[in-house]
Amino acid sequence: TEIYTLSLHDALPISPRYIGMSATLSESGLLKAKKFFPNNHITKVIVDNKKNKVALTQNFFPENTKKQSIGALNKIYGFSQNESMLIFPNSRESVEYLTVNLIKLAQNNQSDSHYFAHHASLTKQFRSKVEEFAKNSRGKLFTICCTSTLELGIDIGAVDSVVQYNSPFSVSSLAQRLGRSGRRTKQSILHFIATNPWDLLQGLAIIELYQDGNMDNFDGIKAPYDVCAHQMLSMLIEQSEIKISEFKHLNQKFSVWSTIDDDEFKEIAQHLLDQHYIEKEGPYFITGLATDKLLCGPDFYTQFKSAIEFQVISPSGKVGSMRLGPDIVIGSNFFLAGKVWKVWDIKMKEKKIFVKKAVDGNPPIFHSTGSDVETYVRQKMENLLYDSAYLNRLEEPMREQLEKITTDVIDEKNPYLVDVKGSVGVRTFVGTKVNRALMIMFNIVNDTNNFILVDKETLLYTNDLNIDIKGTLKKACKRTWNRNHLEKYLEKDEFTAFFFLNDMKYLELVPKKLQIRYIVDNLLDLEGAVEWMERFSF
Numbered sequence: 001t002e003i004y005t006l007s008l009h010d011a012l013p014i015s016p017r018y019i020g021m022s023a024t025l026s027e028s029g030l031l032k033a034k035k036f037f038p039n040n041h042i043t044k045v046i047v048d049n050k051k052n053k054v055a056l057t058q059n060f061f062p063e064n065t066k067k068q069s070i071g072a073l074n075k076i077y078g079f080s081q082n083e084s085m086l087i088f089p090n091s092r093e094s095v096e097y098l099t100v101n102l103i104k105l106a107q108n109n110q111s112d113s114h115y116f117a118h119h120a121s122l123t124k125q126f127r128s129k130v131e132e133f134a135k136n137s138r139g140k141l142f143t144i145c146c147t148s149t150l151e152l153g154i155d156i157g158a159v160d161s162v163v164q165y166n167s168p169f170s171v172s173s174l175a176q177r178l179g180r181s182g183r184r185t186k187q188s189i190l191h192f193i194a195t196n197p198w199d200l201l202q203g204l205a206i207i208e209l210y211q212d213g214n215m216d217n218f219d220g221i222k223a224p225y226d227v228c229a230h231q232m233l234s235m236l237i238e239q240s241e242i243k244i245s246e247f248k249h250l251n252q253k254f255s256v257w258s259t260i261d262d263d264e265f266k267e268i269a270q271h272l273l274d275q276h277y278i279e280k281e282g283p284y285f286i287t288g289l290a291t292d293k294l295l296c297g298p299d300f301y302t303q304f305k306s307a308i309e310f311q312v313i314s315p316s317g318k319v320g321s322m323r324l325g326p327d328i329v330i331g332s333n334f335f336l337a338g339k340v341w342k343v344w345d346i347k348m349k350e351k352k353i354f355v356k357k358a359v360d361g362n363p364p365i366f367h368s369t370g371s372d373v374e375t376y377v378r379q380k381m382e383n384l385l386y387d388s389a390y391l392n393r394l395e396e397p398m399r400e401q402l403e404k405i406t407t408d409v410i411d412e413k414n415p416y417l418v419d420v421k422g423s424v425g426v427r428t429f430v431g432t433k434v435n436r437a438l439m440i441m442f443n444i445v446n447d448t449n450n451f452i453l454v455d456k457e458t459l460l461y462t463n464d465l466n467i468d469i470k471g472t473l474k475k476a477c478k479r480t481w482n483r484n485h486l487e488k489y490l491e492k493d494e495f496t497a498f499f500f501l502n503d504m505k506y507l508e509l510v511p512k513k514l515q516i517r518y519i520v521d522n523l524l525d526l527e528g529a530v531e532w533m534e535r536f537s538f
Contacts, residue, residue, distance in 0.1 A: 029218030052188040054178065054211065058204070060398045063195035068097060072193050076163055077105045079191055080113050080143045083160035084134075087145040088177050090166055092119045098165065099145045118146035131156050148173070150180070161189035166196070167203035169371035172216045174206050197401040198456050202373070204398075205380035216374055222521040223259045229268050229509035233277060233291050234301070241284040264514060271511040311352045312336055319355065324499050331463045332452055333358045348494055375431035375528060378458055382429040386415075417469065418459070424469040425461030430532050433525035435460065438476075440489050440496065441529060445475040449493050477533045483520050490516045 061071030079085060080102065089095055099117040106113055114137075116130040127149070134142055134156040144150065162181045168174045182188035192207060194200035221227075232250065236242055251257040251265040260268075272278045276288040294300055309321040320336050324346075328334060333342050341355035384390050385406060391399050408418040418427045428435055432455050439453045439460055450462045461469075490497045491512070500519045501507050507515050520526070 029215065052178075052182040052186050055187055055189045056207070057191045058207075058395075058398065059191075059193050060200055060395075060401055061193065061195055062401075067094075067195070069195040072165070072195050073098065073101050073105070075193060076143075076165075076191075077102055079161065079163065080115070080141065081111060082141075083189070084137065084140075084142050085144075085159050085161040085163055085189075085191075086150060086177070086180055087143060087163040087165055088168070089145065089147070090169075092147060094165065095119050095145045095147060102143060102145070112141065114140060114142040116142065116144045118144050118150055120147065120149055134159070156180075158183045161191060163191045163193060164203065165193055166199035167194065167201075168206055169373055170216045171206050171209050171214055171377070173371075174210050175215070178210075194398075197405050200398060200401055201381050201385060201405065202377065202456075204394075205377055205384055208384065209377065209380055214376070217376075219522075223264065223518065224257070225260065225264070225268060225510045225514045225518055226504055226506040228257050228260055228265070229272060230506040232269070232272065233287065233294075233509070236278065236285060236287045237291070237295070241281065241286050244280065244283055244285055247285050267511050267514060268509070272509060275509075277509060309351070310346075312341070313352055313354050314341065315356060322353070324353075324495075324502065328353065329450060329452055329495075331450060346495060348498060372432035373455070375434060375525075378429045378431055381458075420459070420461045423461055423463065423465070425459050426469060426473070428458050428460065428532060430458065430528060431525065433523060434528035434532060436500075437486065437524040437526050437529035438532070440486055440524070441476050441479075441481065442472050443493075444485060444489055445472055445479065449496065473533070473536055477536050481526060481530055483526060486520050486524060486526060487516050490519055 059072075059075055061069045061075065063069040063072075076087060076098065087095075087098060089098060095117050099115055102115045105111075106115060114133070116133070118127055118130050130144060134144060137157070144156070150156065159181050162177050164174065164177065168177065178188045178190055181190075190207075192203050194203055228251070232247075235250075247269070248266070251260045251262065257265075269278075272288075273280070276290040277294075278285050278291070279288040280286075310324055311321050312319040319339075319341070322328075322334075322336065328343060328346075330343050330346060333340055340358040342358040343353055343355055345354040346352075347354070385402060391402060394402070406415070408420070409415045410417045410419055410424065416427055416429075418425050426438075428438060430438075435453055435455055435458060439451050442451045442460060442462075443449050446467050448462075448464065448467070450464045450467070451460055452462060453460055490500075497516065497519065500523050501515060504518075507518065510518070
């Protein structure tokens with residue numbers, strides 16, 4: 001579709017008018033979105049500020065060591081006996097756990113309600129059957145437990161309510177999900193259920209922001225090197241050949257690539273040539289052998305990448321597999337297969353994590369990955385946490401959980417320093433991109449790569465007892481930072497660079513120099529990190 005649109009735009013004698021619609025863009029986002037369209041038309045933005053009233057329930061039920069909650073399950077089952085609804089957890093594992101156990105409860109209680117799972121690992125045929133049932137249910141009660149696959153773009157008709165199982169990652173995501181309910185009654189019903197303190201706090205903050213009319217910022221990708229390289233190959237496949245003299249200026253021809261300058265475009269083309277993705281044939285470029293291998297797969301034209309799993313190896317053999325994250329470094333502990341393991345080596349090329357049973361007191365990590373959270377959400381979380389009037393309005397189980405969060409603060413005058421099982425950590429209350437930048441900056445000033453980011457808890461710490469956190473902050477605050485510091489670190493630290501690029505399917509088509517530049521431009525926020533450190537005085 002994208003190739004066709006570009007070709008159509010080039011072929012038309014006049015510049016076409018584009019129409020875009022969104023339910024979740026902020027005012028600044030609308031202005032940025034206008035720049036995406038490849039013409040100079042004066043654009044009118046029509047904003048519909050109407051939204052349904054929201055009937056809200058909020059509950060907390062603690063989870064066990066397997067991250068499961070019987071109390072939450074029973075509460076959801078109770079809702080499902082009176083409402084057709086969608087349940088949005090944040091992982092496929094939670095989708096399956098909830099679906100299986102809701103079906104068991106229905107069978108034990110001889111309920112007529114219908115329960116389904118819906119996520120990307122299921123076949124399209126199965127998902128279509130679920131969607132058709134929901135659309136033609138004719139009064140039958142049903143519950144679909146789903147990931148973001150049902151967040152937008154699929155018509156399943158109307159549902160009575162939405163269950164948000166633990167926190168969404170953004171206000172926009174909550175708005176999309178809420179939009180699925182209340183289409184007939186003009187009242188959306190939201191059941192927010194949290195099973196751990198940090199999901200509770202983040203969920204409450206996002207709900208407050210949504211009710212106040214806030215929406216997420218729209219940053220976009222500053223220079224989409226990977227998409228550009230992929231489209232260069234796609235155009236060669238479509239046209240069989242392109243004149244070299246024309247190929248050299250494709251970035252100037254299409255405005256969507258206008259942020260990629262001529263030198264960068266030349267570097268991408270040279271990399272494709274060096275790696276045999278393209279070849280010269282007289283005055284033309286054609287596809288190379290490496291591109292032919294890419295085409296052997298079924299998903300060349302998709303931008304989504306299957307997760308790369310690392311094998312977890314103990315002295316007695318393979319334990320399982322997991323994705324890498326910034327919380328998995330040498331010396332860290334994590335849960336897998338019901339045990340606590342300590343990482344003693346990571347082999348990047350072999351995709352293996354070597355572990356042994358943990359015998360120290362360092363806190364284990366429930367390994368998980370999720371979407372980025374913006375700074376304004378984290379700031380709202382911090383505000384709610386220290387707002388006694390707000391806390392007093394909450395039911396006691398929720399209030400108690402939030403009050404527990406602040407018990408690890410070491411110094412009330414400096415609430416950012418917290419105790420982490422005997423070590424000192426830094427709780428930042430800033431967005432994911434800022435936290436990533438701070439992690440790298442702390443590693444740079446200590447000449448190490450041992451800092452661990454637990455972004456869900458907006459926490460940075462290290463298990464290295466030789467590193468002084470206050471000293472780290474002091475050194476980081478006194479240094480004058482620029483992007484070169486981050487780029488040089490990423491060039492040397494293959495693990496961190498690999499983690500950041502793990503979900504970028506076609507950045508392998510881009511030279512390493514531009515891969516690093518992509519990380520700094522789009523996945524880190526150096527300016528936000530420097531701004532955060534300005535609150536400290538040494």
